[in-house]
Amino acid sequence: MLGNGEAYFDLVKQHDLEGIVLKRAASKYQINKRSQDWLKVINYQYADVFITGLRKEEFGLLLGIEESNSIKPAGIMEFVSPVARKQFYNQFQDLIIEEDKKFIHVEPKIKCRVKFRNYTKAGRLRIPSFVEYIS
Numbered sequence: 001m002l003g004n005g006e007a008y009f010d011l012v013k014q015h016d017l018e019g020i021v022l023k024r025a026a027s028k029y030q031i032n033k034r035s036q037d038w039l040k041v042i043n044y045q046y047a048d049v050f051i052t053g054l055r056k057e058e059f060g061l062l063l064g065i066e067e068s069n070s071i072k073p074a075g076i077m078e079f080v081s082p083v084a085r086k087q088f089y090n091q092f093q094d095l096i097i098e099e100d101k102k103f104i105h106v107e108p109k110i111k112c113r114v115k116f117r118n119y120t121k122a123g124r125l126r127i128p129s130f131v132e133y134i135s
Contacts, residue, residue: 005041012043018118019043044115047125048134049074050108054092057102061088063128064108071108075124084112084130111135 005022012020019042027037050071053062060078064071080088088110095106112133116125 009041009043016045016118017043042117045118046113046115046131047074047128048111048113049125049128051088051092051106051110051112052108053103053105054088055103059085062103062105063114063125073124075120075126075128077114077125077128077130079127079129081130084133087133109135 005020008020012018019040022039022041024037027035029038047065049063049065051061052064052071052073054060055062055076058078059080060076061080063074063077065074066072091110092104092106095109096104097107098105110133112135113131114125114128115131116128118126120126
């Protein structure tokens, strides 16, 4: 229906769905091309997670979620602002607990809020992005 995007998005949020696509009524689908005529509106979810490590080669922070008094792996976050990266780099050295070929593992002392699309089948956060530090 024309003009009911907000109502549809409210329903998406109520049912924890991923999002909706808004499109101009007269627009046509364009194969292999992004268009401003069709816009994806994501129903982001938010979680408070611990940073548990750092990927060595390509930037990425290992995330963990507290569950039953332990930290469960939650995925890798690649989307972090330059300012937030610098803050992390300024404090992680003192938290290193071990290293392997791919990762530097740190004590889960740094907590942050992330936004993500949904959970994967493996229970990881899909496309987590940094929002703010909370500890």
